[in-house]
Amino acid sequence: MIKFYDMEAINMDSIDALCEASDKIIRSGNYVFGTEPFEEDFAEWNGNKHCIGVSSGTSALHMALLALGIGPGDEVITVSHTFRATVSAIRYCGATPVYVDIDPDTYCMDAKQISSKITNNTKAILPVHIYGNVCDMDAICRIANSHNIPVVEDCSQAHGSTLNKKKVGTFGKIGTFSFYPGKGLGALGDAGCIVTDDDDIAEHLKELRSWDSTTIGYNYRLSNLQAEFLRIKLKNYNNILKQKRSIAEIYNEHFTHCHTRKGVQHSYHIYPILVNDRNIVRKETNDKVATGIHYPIPVHKFHSHKTGVHLPVTERIANTQLSLPIYPGVNAMKVIDVLGQYA
Ligand SMILES: *Cc1c(COP(=O)(O)O)cnc(C)c1O
Numbered sequence: 411m412i413k414f415y416d417m418e419a420i421n422m423d424s425i426d427a428l429c430e431a432s433d434k435i436i437r438s439g440n441y442v443f444g445t446e447p448f449e450e451d452f453a454e455w456n457g458n459k460h461c462i463g464v465s466s467g468t469s470a471l472h473m474a475l476l477a478l479g480i481g482p483g484d485e486v487i488t489v490s491h492t493f494r495a496t497v498s499a500i501r502y503c504g505a506t507p508v509y510v511d512i513d514p515d516t517y518c519m520d521a522k523q524i525s526s527k528i529t530n531n532t533k534a535i536l537p538v539h540i541y542g543n544v545c546d547m548d549a550i551c552r553i554a555n556s557h558n559i560p561v562v563e564d565c566s567q568a569h570g571s572t573l574n575k576k577k578v579g580t581f582g583k584i585g586t587f588s589f590y591p592g593k594g595l596g597a598l599g600d601a602g603c604i605v606t607d608d609d610d611i612a613e614h615l616k617e618l619r620s621w622d623s624t625t626i627g628y629n630y631r632l633s634n635l636q637a638e639f640l641r642i643k644l645k646n647y648n649n650i651l652k653q654k655r656s657i658a659e660i661y662n663e664h665f666t667h668c669h670t671r672k673g674v675q676h677s678y679h680i681y682p683i684l685v686n687d688r689n690i691v692r693k694e695t696n697d698k699v700a701t702g703i704h705y706p707i708p709v710h711k712f713h714s715h716k717t718g719v720h721l722p723v724t725e726r727i728a729n730t731q732l733s734l735p736i737y738p739g740v741n742a743m744k745v746i747d748v749l750g751q752y753a
Contacts, residue, residue: 411697411698411699411700412698412699412700412735412740412741412744412745413700413735414700414701414702414733414735415592415735415737416737416739416740417591417592417596419737419738419739420596420650420737420738421598421643423646424642424643424645424646427642428598428639428642431635431638431639431642432635432638432639434638435634435635435638440634441633441634441635442631442633442634443631443634444634444637445463445631445632445633445634445637447637447638447641448461448463448637448638448640448641448644449461449462449463449603449637451641451644452603452605452640452644453605455577455644456577456579456580456585456605457576457577457580458579458580458585458605458606458607459606459607459608459609459612460605460606460607460608460609460611460612461603461604461605462603462604462605462606462612462615462616462619463601463602463603463631463632463637464601464602464603464604464619464630464631464632465600465601465602465619465629465630465631465632466588466590466600466601466602466630467495467564467566467586467587467588467589467590467593467602468495468498468499468588468602469602469619469628469630470566470586470587470588470602470603470604471495471496471499471536471562471564471586472499472502472503472630473604473615473618473619473628473630474499474562474584474586474604474615475499475500475502475503475505475534475562476503476618476625477584477611477614477615477618478533478534478560478562478583478584478611479533480500480503480505480533480534481503481504481505482503482504482505483504483505483531484503484504484505484506484531484532484533484534485505485506485507485508485529485531485532485533486500486505486506486507486508486532486533486534486535486536487508487509487510487524487527487528487532487534487535487536488500488507488508488509488510488519488535488536488537488538489509489510489511489512489518489519489537489538489540489724490509490708490709490710490711490719490721490724491512491517491538491540491705491708491709491721491723491724491727491728492538492540492564492705492709493566493567493704493705494705494709494712494715495566495588496536496538496564496709497709497715498715500536501715505533506531507709507715508527508532509710509717509719509721509724510523510524510527511523511721511722511723511724512540512721512723512724512727513546513723514723514726514727515668515669516543516545516546516668516669516670516671517540517541517543517668517682517727518537518538518539518540518543518544518545518546519537519538519545519546519550520723521545521546521549521550521553522549524550524553525553528553528557528559532557532559533559533560534559534560534561534562535550535553535554535559535560535561535562535582536561536562536563536564537550537561537563537564537582538563538564538566538567539563539564539565539567539568539571539578540567541567541568541668541676541678541679541680541681541682541704542567542568542569542571542594542676542677542678542679542680543568543571543668543670543674543676544568544571544572544573544578544670544671544674544675544676545563546671547563547573547578547581547582548573550581551581551582554582560582560583560584561581561582561583561584562582562583562584562585562586563578563579563581563582563584563585563586564586565578565579565585565586565587565605566586566587566588566590566593566602567593567594567677567679567680568594568677568679569587569593569594569595569647569677569679570594570595570647570648570651570677571674571675571676571677572674572675573671573673573674573675574673579605580605580607583606583608583611584604584605584606584608584611585604585605585606586602586603586604586605587602587603587604587605588601588602589601589602589603589636589640590602593679594647594650594651594677594679595640595643595644595647596643597636597639597640597643598635598636598639599633599635599636600636601632601633601636601637601640602632603632618630619631650738651677653738653739654677654678654736654737654738655675655676655677655678657678657681657736657737657738657740657742658676658678658681658736660742660743660746661681661734661736661742661745661746664746664750665683665734665746665749665750665753666683666684666753667681667682667683668682678736680702680704680733680736681733681734681736682704682731682732682733682734683731683732683734683749683752683753684727684730684731684732684753685730685732685752685753686730688703688729688730688731688732691732691749691752692732695748695749695752698744698748699734699735699744699745699748699749700735701732701733701734701735701749702732702733703731703732703733704731704733705728705731706728707728708721708724708725708728710724711725711728732753734749
């Protein structure tokens with residue numbers, strides 16, 4: 411039986427360093443307000459001037475939009491093919507999500523559909539680098555710049571994904587990451603961060619995450635323990651990425667797979683295939699290979715976000731998508747053996 415994900419195995423790689431760090435932090439008596447070492451390492455690794463550690467990927471998105479001054483009456487252009495935190499964050503600000511459909515080849519925001527959705531109320535464009543693939547950032551930033559609208563990249567599934575060797579989170583005004591344990595780079599609990607090259611936004615975000623004095627106030631801080639765990643795991647992350655990319659290469663030879671744009675290096679948080687009769691396929695194979703679905707209900711059809719818009723590509727992918735296990739040590743040939751006949 412092949413597991414969908416092996417959370418424990420990934421942390422076993424650095425078990426000694428993790429235990430040593432937790433021992434040190436427990437004894438230090440210093441549990442918050444000491445996350446700079448990780449923030450500096452992550453900013454450097456990702457190629458940004460600033461990294462602001464926060465409590466989750468969801469709070470990272472909320473804070474990014476707050477820092478841009480987004481509020482009631484504003485519109486944010488985004489996708490429905492995402493984890494629903496992307497859309498919830500827009501609504502926390504009282505703003506309205508405006509959807510564009512995804513590109514049928516990459517499953518990422520279809521840049522061609524953005525212009526027709528821009529109004530005087532559009533205050534941000536929020537693409538999602540879904541599964542670890544990279545959106546068409548050249549086109550998205552070109553459109554955004556021509557209207558003077560900031561881009562916020564949701565990088566929660568794309569740690570280390572690159573376009574022309576530049577990492578995601580460096581193209582827009584702000585990038586947000588989740589370090590939820592199951593994400594590409596995961597903490598041992600909830601965590602997230604925001605990256606930006608803008609000094610003023612970085613300052614504002616540091617105030618926002620910990621009870622700034624001008625607004626109602628938030629506690630969106632990252633704890634020292636998670637920051638230190640992340641600092642340790644970041645050292646091994648390039649190596650994990652390399653292993654996941656070689657597994658993907660094997661899968662790519664056997665499965666009809668999603669495309670990456672020219673110059674893109676995928677990070678394979680998720681390896682999606684499309685199958686008809688997904689429930690039957692899962693029933694026939696789940697005692698041998700555990701698979702996932704990301705996501706069975708697109709956000710615009712999810713009850714608390716339900717709207718009447720029709721997004722044909724998003725809906726088709728949501729109905730047929732199946733996620734294969736992809737992590738260091740997974741038996742790729744066995745997965746191909748069991749699922750190769752379906753896709
Ligand atoms: C996981 C995820 C989030 C939310 O991150 P949390 O750390 O779970 O709050 C946001 N956006 C996307 C695309 C995600 O995959």
